[in-house]
Amino acid sequence: MIDPRLLRDDPDRVRKGQAKRGLSSSVVDQALAADGRRRAAIAEFERLRSEQKQLGKQVAGASGEDKQALLERTKPLAGEVRRAEAAQSEAEQAYRELVLSIPNVAADEAPEGGEDDFVVLEEVGTPREFDFEPRDHVELGRILGAVDVERGAKVSGSRFYYLTGVGADLELALVNMAMDQARSAGFTPMIPPALVKPRAMEGTGFLGQAADDVYRIEGQDLYLVGTSEVPLAAYHSDEILDADSLPLRYVAFSPCYRKEAGSHGKDTRGIFRVHWFDKVEMFSYTSIEESYDEHQRLLAWEKEFLAKLELAYRVVDVAAGDLGLSAERKFDCEAWIPTQRRYRELTSTSNCTDFQARRLDIRGRFANGTRTLATLNGTLVSITRPIVAILETHQQEDGSVRVPSALQPYLQGREVLEPIGG
């Protein structure tokens, strides 16, 4: 959630943030009004409560008629205190709901507009031109015995798959290479739970308009995470971290589950868009001031990984309207997919500043007091999309696939993935 102080002190900045995302600013005015009602309710309750406590002390010291006289006054007061307290919590709840619905204020640098208004920051490498007709990843996956979408559909439904043989080897190779890179950079490896309570989901901003995309466990108050950002952010919830320990960097391997609601008909072929995939995710806790540099570092680690895969890609500065609730700025790395003849998102890194940390109550203890921290996340490698990009980019005319040299040690030294017989 946004900083209540910012809302109160500089509401115009929040209004501008709404406009930049293409949203109405009426919620800002509603929240301000609710804040006024909230503060009035607090003042009223505290006045009554204070009086009640004063009298309570006198009751304790009194006896006989004096005590009876005091009780005459305190009994009706108790009812007033009770009503005032109820009114206060009601006003606070109303205020909170409004503030929670306001997305993070987009960074000044983030482009204005919606999905198509991104800015390309950089293009790295050259999309490969083929002197033969390239096969798509579904065909290559079949030839190599790497991907089985038919049986995935048979067992689990559309948008499911099995990685088989060298496909499974590829996942493990990518995961291990990513973990090694992150460990070398000082990240602490984590295997987090993929099933979380509502607090974690809500705290990371996934139960707002994004709730349609989230799997909920029938009959239980648990959700399947769409990214390990969720358990990693909630990991330090309700904690005050020592400033000297920052930045805290974690890298997690976990499955991710997404309903992909509203994307019917999009990317229906193959394993580009699926309901489940595994992912290695970077996550940082820093001060807000440090978060901007940390965001650049996360982006740099993503680029380093894509370079090892020898893919052509571009870096995109995502427009405000496409940021999602929590982020103030987001960079996507999009790799060239040969048979689609366009760049597609492979990784993404967001600076959520203090938006998630305030919801999850994650603070840092600094020399001049405690302050809400910033959280950042970045994909190091998700599984299916890089496999699509690798297979298609590094395919050869006979259906074999060249293994990027950095990946070879993680694939038992194989330099080429060969078609299987039959």
Place this chain on the structure above:
RNA sequence: GGAGGUGUCGCCUAGUCCGGUUUAUGGCGCCCGCCUGCUAAGCGGGUUGAGGGCAAACCCCUCUCGCGGGUUCAAAUCCCGCCACCUCCGCCA
């Protein structure tokens, strides 16, 4: 799943039976000051967090004893529900 136990301001801890001068005790650690060739010791003070009043500071006030309800003029303390952890039993990869 069954039975029992525990949960107090960084850590440890008093208080809970029997509700009320408890602004929640004391120790450790930490911070500031005094003393001091230096350090240690000693002495004095401070040290949960959130929120409201204010332009702000001092200051004042409210909430915070795992969480949520209830009883009461008044709850760390009594009652109910929930959660986490520990021990034992059962089951299980």
